[in-house]
């Protein structure tokens with residue numbers, strides 16, 4: 001980028017942020033205002049850098065990195081989980097949220113699906129995942145046969161795949177599933193999947209925005225020690241200690 005994104009953000013008073021609408025990671029209200037664990041932290045850290053506001057643009061997970069690199073937004077703050085291929089394509093901040101994955105199943109979990117080993121052992125089981133999402137990557141990494149994978153475009157479709165019996169479970173972050181279940185109690189959420197990778201997300205910047213990344217990491221380190229950071233995590237149901245004592249470099253090792 002010619003003009004630095006950091007300077008541009010200071011001049012304009014905002015950055016454009018690619019987000020989802022997947023509480024508790026991201027939540028967009030009817031008035032367009034942007035909330036959730038990731039944007040709430042982003043907003044507070046940017047304020048300390050002299051950038052007063054964020055403007056949210058809702059986009060599917062598989063379009064977040066292409067859109068960032070095509071300059072359609074300046075940063076992604078959506079719980080975009082770190083892994084090797086993503087870390088090669090964008091510059092992640094240090095971790096903001098570290099969280100877990102679960103299955104959403106019919107009530108009673110009739111097929112008793114609780115681990116990744118379960119879906120490898122029973123080849124009749126079909127698992128819904130967001131197209132291009134981290135969870136699709138998990139299934140590819142364990143080499144689950146393609147005919148066991150049901151791709152969906154958003155979390156609502158994932159829930160529908162399970163209620164309409166097109167999938168036996170929907171693999172998604174634990175807290176996103178719990179939030180969805182508040183709307184649709186015909187699904188239940190398993191405990192965190194023990195053999196799934198640890199997921200970590202942070203703000204994702206363009207590789208070229210080195211100044212922005214450095215300043216952001218400096219202010220984020222300070223902010224993570226404040227009560228305000230703890231309050232945001234607790235408000236949205238995340239463990240405020242989980243993103244401390246682990247680095248982006250470590251979380252980027254995920255396949």
Ligand code: 6CS
Pocket residue numbers: 022025061078079080081082130132133134135172173176
């Ligand atoms: O990083 C991802 O791709 C995943 N992150 C979240 C918070 N939800 C689903 C998505 O697949």
